[in-house]
Amino acid sequence: MTMSQLEIQNIDQTVLLWLDDLQKDTISAMRHHLQVGTKHDERDLVTNVDKANEQKINALIRSFDVNAKIVSEEGFGDKPTAMNGHVWFVDPIDGTMNFVKEHTDFAIMIALYVDNQPVLGWILDVVDNVVYHGGPKIGVFANQLRIQQPGDDSLAEGVVLLSGARLLYGMFGYDQIAKAALGYRVIGAAGPSFIRVITGQAVGYSSKMMPWDFAAGQVLAKTLGLIVSDIDGQALDMLSSNIVLVATKRAHRDIVELHKS
Structure with missing residues (x-):
């Protein structure tokens, strides 16, 4: 079903x-005592805020879009x-982890896809209170300010953002990608990393991600002419984990070539 611009x-x-x-x-909630637990291991943290926020968002979606399906991190969605x-x-x-230990570089992310097509994405930088939002039919905004398409710098001309754990062990060619870039950074969260790419602060970002990690960022990045794929350059599977790569066209080509070599 195609939605009008007004509906979107x-x-x-x-x-x-x-x-x-x-x-x-x-x-x-961040300023009060957080209840912190773990999921898969001691570095995979979850808090009472993760769970409360998901329950609130999912309830709002179910009331607003009654026939929709929800894919969410903490188990309150659908499959x-x-x-x-x-x-x-x-x-x-x-x-x-950033939320609990650093109180910065974390986000809340929501995305809407219709018949597998990206329609809208929202990445809220909670601390700075800026929402990066939009989609193919309306453009991309930081709050109310329209974001322009970033430049097409190559890997050698810019900063690349990478998963720290996989960089540490040289997985997916990340060590060679870091060496080829002008500089590299580890942010430790998908939303803030996507923000840096769509605003032109970084030429690319790659990490292993679940669908809720990349769905919103993919909407915004593709709307701005950036390339989003897996590390081999193939389309992402929206319902499973992927080694995701978002980058300018030139940096994307550079990174895929380095990974394959």
Whole structure:
């Protein structure tokens, strides 16, 4: 089903209102005692805020878009096997380690896909209270300021962002990619890393991600003419984990070639 620009703008504005409330709640919760647990290992943290935010967002989506399916991190969503219809992706706290230990470089992310096509994405930089949002039909904005397409710098001309764990062990050619770049950084969260690429601060970013980690960033990046793929240059599977690469066209070509070599 094709949605009009007006329908898409109305959805965008509705989610921005949700995120305004979530930003205030998350900052307030961060200033009080966090209940911190672990999931798969001691570095895979989860807090009461992750769970509370996801429950709030999912309830709002289910009320607003009653037939939609939800793919979300903390287990309160659905388990769709296909991308038909409306599919929402929710990351209630992206970068939980940063949230708990650094109190910066974390985000809240939401995305809407319709029949497997990217429609809208939202990445909320919680600390700075800036929402990066939009999609193919309306463009991309930082709050109300339109973002222009970033330049097409090569890998050698810019900073690349990489997964720290995989860089440490030289996986996926990350060590060679870091050496070939003008500089490299490890942020430790997908949302803040996508923000740096779409705003032109970095020429590329790669990490292993789950769908809720990359769904919103993919919408915004593709709208701005950036390339989003797996590390081999193939389309992403929206319902499973991927080694994701987002980059300028020239940096994307450079990185894929280095990975394959």
